[in-house]
Amino acid sequence: MITAYTLDGTSINIQPLDLKSAVPHNTLWLDIFKPDEQEQLWMKQLFVEELPELDELDDIEASARFYRDKDGLHIHSLFPQRMGKEIDGINVLFTLRDDILITFREDDLGLMRLLRHYMRQDKLEADNPTDLLLEIFQLKVEYISDLIEDGYKTLEGTAKQVLHVGDLHTTMSELMLQEDGNGHIRLALYDTRRALRFMKRSMRQVSDDEQRRWIDEMLYDIESLLPHTQFLFDKINFQLDAALGFTSLEQSKVIKIFSVAAVVFLPPTLIASIYGMNFEIMPELAFDYGYPMSLVMMLMSACGTYYFFKRKGWL
Structure with missing residues (x-):
């Protein structure tokens, strides 16, 4: 899907494009989302050098994520995206020129929807591609802060x-x-810092x-x-350690109960086993x-035995 964002005075209009359409002369931003083969062929007219490949979006080398060529500045930026309780990282390729900003992405991004909402409400102040790119990064930093x-x-929570020893399995799943998610957030911050410095x-x-x-x-x-x-x-690791500690403590209590029960019933078992022997001469066998x-x-x-353990404070 190809969408053109055209500048009309101080307002930004949203205009979907088909393969037969030409890029409007007043286009500020061209957003390309999940292009098929025909749309990729159409995109070649926008680039003097080689068209960026989809599999290049996940490269981590600085030379592959931030570089300049005849087509302008190329910036691969990682955006965190919340999906239910999980947070994932989505890469977006920005190509910045003097007259237009081109974005190239394979996944939907909530921040882009928010940006379109601001445009429809005329809440976005950007009259050149550089300002628009900085607005996107500003929204990204604010979203990361949230x-x-x-x-x-x-x-x-x-x-x-953890302190009330509830469903530790659910708690540990939440902590994981x-x-x-915090790893994706931290990675996005480092990536954004590198992009802004570039x-x-x-x-x-x-x-x-x-x-x-x-x-x-x-x-x-x-x-x-x-x-x-x-x-x-640090807080997550502390809570994980605490949860594991409480789990071990609960297991120790169960093992302690079994150990005490085994020791308490050891003397009666000994007595029963003695009188369960089949020797002929056992004086107590004839006792009424x-x-x-x-x-x-x-x-x-x-x-x-139980009283002895209790007095020692082992129970």
């Missing part, structure tokens, strides 16, 4: 679950999801003071968010009160 706040709230270096001659100040503010925000992700990692006597001995030995 995800971190959600992480704090979730961990407050899991902490109570938080650990994975933009700052590459556009030193063409960007204005306001754009450079904007980039510096976002870099400052990222630096302030990174310690929070580390704190969340031998059976009740053995029962009393087994009961007293069990009670005596």
Whole structure:
């Protein structure tokens, strides 16, 4: 799907394009989402050099994610996306030129929908491609900040679950999801920092003071968010260790009960096993009160062992 965002005065209009359509002359942003083979052939007219490949979106090398050629600045940026309770990372390729911003992506992104909503409400102030790209990165940083706040709230709930020893399996599953999501958030922050630094270096001659100040503010925000992700990692690991500790404690209690029961019933078992032997000469076998006597001995030995453990504080 190909969508053109055209600039009409101070407003941005959204215009879907088909393969027979030409790119409008006043296009500020061209968004290409899940292109098929025919749409990829159509895209070749937009690039002087080689068309970016879909499998290049996940490359992690800096030289593959941030570079300049005849088609402009190319920036591969990682966006965190919440999907239910999970957080995943979605790569978007930006090609920035003097007259147009081109985005190329394989997955739907909630931030793009939010951006379109702002455009329809005329809440987006961008009159050139660079400002639009910076607006996208600003929304990204704000969204990451919201995800971190959600992480704090979730961990407050899991902490109570761990302390009250509830469903530890559910709690540990939640903590594992938080650990994975926080990893995506931290990776997105590092990736965004690299992208902004690359933009700052590459556009030193063409960007204005306001754009450079904007980039510096976002870099400052990222630096302030990174310690929070580390704190969340530490908090998650602490709660995981605590949950495992409580699990081990509960298991120890069960093992302790079985161990005490085995020791308490050891003397009665010994007495019963002695009188269960089949020797001919056993004086107590002819005793009229031998059976009740053995029962009393087994009961007293069990009670005596239990009392001894209780007095020692082992129960």
